[in-house]
Amino acid sequence: ETGVTQSPTHLIKTRGQQVTLRCSSQSGHNTVSWYQQALGQGPQFIFQYYREEENGRGNFPPRFSGLQFPNYSSELNVNALELDDSALYLCASSLASTYEQYFGPGTRLTVT
């Protein structure tokens, strides 16, 4: 059974650019949640997708957007990057919305 995978592992972008991060959910899971983990902090909930629909959102501006595909993989898009967007972005998949979440290794984004 393949776990949650994320790509790329690391990414460096310039302020104002746009970035797309990808996540493949664990086999059989239809729900994907995204979290932002700033250095030295706990993860903060960005949003969740359940069966291709957004199913909840944290306190993040609209320039953070996402997609979920029919195979339940997901993308996180961030427009107009700011220096404070530098963080580890974690994806977690689960069997359903309120079930146990399994985390991927994360994508480390650095904005310069």
Place this chain on the structure above:
Amino acid sequence: GDSVTQMEGPVTLSEEAFLTINCTYTATGYPSLFWYVQYPGEGLQLLLKATKADDKGSNKGFEATYRKETTSFHLEKGSVQVSDSAVYFCALRGIGNEKLTFGTGTRLTIIP
């Protein structure tokens, strides 16, 4: 809103010492409570969980008891090993809620 307060680190202990990492929470009703562990360069792994008052979660020698009266979920281990060195996160999920709310994490270092 929901919140989690964790004991600030870093915590440094000698091998075989007793470990306690304090965690208290604020939430309505009876949330589910979790401890996650993050090893260097990796994503989050679920260590243990408890879903109702007085439940004890346990795994790999770690234990935590859901105390509704003190709104606490302290993590304990009787004899730590060097391999337990990691960052530990306390988290909760409110009833019917899709997101996890995390504490800021406690970095644990075990010295031989």
